Amino acid sequence: MVIxxxxxxxxxxxxxxxPFRNRLKEYAIxxxxxxxxxxxxxxxxxxxARNMLKYxxxxxxxxxxxxxxxxxxxxxxxxxxGPGIPDISLAMKDGYSTGKSMGLGLxxxxxxxxxxxxxxxxxxxxxxxVIKWKNG
Amino acid sequence: MEKxxxxxxxxxxxxxxxxxxxxxxxETLEADLVQVIKKTDAQGVLIxxxxxxxxxxxxxxxxxxxxxxxxxxxxxxxVVGMQxxxxxxxxxLGLPLKGVLTALNVEKGMELLKEKISxxxxxxxxxxxxxxx
Numbered sequence: 001m002v003i004x005x006x007x008x009x010x011x012x013x014x015x016x017x018x019p020f021r022n023r024l025k026e027y028a029i030x031x032x033x034x035x036x037x038x039x040x041x042x043x044x045x046x047x048x049a050r051n052m053l054k055y056x057x058x059x060x061x062x063x064x065x066x067x068x069x070x071x072x073x074x075x076x077x078x079x080x081x082g083p084g085i086p087d088i089s090l091a092m093k094d095g096y097s098t099g100k101s102m103g104l105g106l107x108x109x110x111x112x113x114x115x116x117x118x119x120x121x122x123x124x125x126x127x128x129x130v131i132k133w134k135n136g
Numbered sequence: 137m138e139k140x141x142x143x144x145x146x147x148x149x150x151x152x153x154x155x156x157x158x159x160x161x162x163e164t165l166e167a168d169l170v171q172v173i174k175k176t177d178a179q180g181v182l183i184x185x186x187x188x189x190x191x192x193x194x195x196x197x198x199x200x201x202x203x204x205x206x207x208x209x210x211x212x213x214x215v216v217g218m219q220x221x222x223x224x225x226x227x228x229l230g231l232p233l234k235g236v237l238t239a240l241n242v243e244k245g246m247e248l249l250k251e252k253i254s255x256x257x258x259x260x261x262x263x264x265x266x267x268x269x
Contacts, residue, residue: 014159021156021190039190039221043229046192050159094230108193108229 003075005065012058017049020061024074027063031072033134041074041132044112047105048078048128056082056126066131073114073133081125088118140165142172148249149173149211152184157191162198169202173209179256180249181206184242186217196231203236212252213237216245 005027009020021042028038045061052059059080066073085091094107106128110116114136120126138161143150149172151165169181183202185191191199203213214237226233237252239245 018156018158036221036224039219039225040228042190043192043225046190047229050192050194105193108231111228111230112225 001066001068003064004067006062007064008060008062010058011049011052011061014053016058017046017053020049021046024063024076027065027074028132031065031074031134033074033132037132037134037136040112041076041130044109044130044132045076047109048076048130051105051128052078052080052082052126056080059125068133071133071135073131073136075129075131078128079125080127084122084124084126085118085120086122088120092118139168142168144172144176144178147178147253148180148182148246149176149178150182150184152187154187157188157195159194162195166198166202166205170205170209173206173211178211179253181211181213182242182245182249183213183215184217184245185215185222186219186241188222189219191218191222191226193229193231196226196229196233200233200236212249212256214239214245214249214252216240216242 007023009016009023011017011020024042024045025038028041033041049061059078059082062077064075064077066075090096092106092110109130113130114133115131117129118126140151140153140161149169151169172178173181181202183199199215206213216239218238237248239248
C-alpha cells in the first residue's frame with residue numbers, strides 16, 4: 001500500500017468541519033470515486049468529526065490518498081486526546097449512546113466505509129481509522 | 137450569524153437550504169421554524185434539500201425533529217428534492233427518516249401538502265357536524 005498524498009487538519013470548532021469536508025470531497029473526486037461513494041465517505045467523516053468535537057473537544061483529522069495494486073482509495077485518521085472509550089464493543093452497537101444522539105455514529109459510519117478500526121486508551125485518547133476504496 | 141431563510145407563501149412556509157449544513161445552523165433552523173409556524177399560523181412546511189449534498193445522523197435527526205414539532209404545532213412537513221446519493225447513504229447509516237413525508241420535487245411536495253391540508257379541513261368539518269347533532 002502506497003500513500004500518495006497526505007494532509008492533516010485541526011478540528012477544534014464545529015465550523016472547521018466544513019473546510020475539512022470540502023477538502024475531502026476534492027480528494028474523493030481526484031481519486032475518481034462515484035458520487036455515492038463520495039457521499040458515503042464524507043458523511044462518515046462528518047460523523048467521526050462530530051464525535052471528536054463532542055467527546056474530546058476536537059482533535060486532528062488526516063486525509064491520505066492510498067494506492068494498492070490497481071485500486072485507489074482514501075484513508076481518514078481521526079485522532080483526539082480525549083477521555084477514551086471505556087467499552088468499544090458497546091460503542092459499536094447500534095442504538096447505544098452516552099450522549100443525547102441516536103447512537104448511530106460509530107456503527108453507521110462502519111457501514112459506510114470499506115475498512116474501519118478504532119483504537120482507544122482511557123485517559124489518553126482515541127484514534128479512528130477508516131478506508132474507502134474507490135470501488136468499495 | 138448565518139441563517140436559513142423561511143419564506144411564507146399563503147398558509148405554507150418554504151425553506152430552501154442552499155448552503156452546507158452544520159450543526160448549529162440546523163439547530164437554529166429548527167428553533168426558528170417552530171416560532172414562525174406559531175407567528176404565521178402556517179399549516180404546512182416545505183423543506184427543499186435539493187442543494188444539500190451531505191446529511192449525517194445529526195442533521196437527519198433535526199429533519200425528523202422539525203417534522204415532529206410541526207405536527208404538534210398542527211402543521212404538516214414535506215421534505216423534497218433529496219439527492220439519490222444522500223438517500224442511499226442515509227439508509228445505510230441506519231436513518232431511514234421514518235415519519236417524515238417526502239416528495240421528489242417542490243411541485244409534487246406542494247401538491248402533497250395542499251392535499252394533506254384540505255383533507256384535514258374536511259375531517260374537521262365532518263367532526264364539527266357530528267358535534268352539533
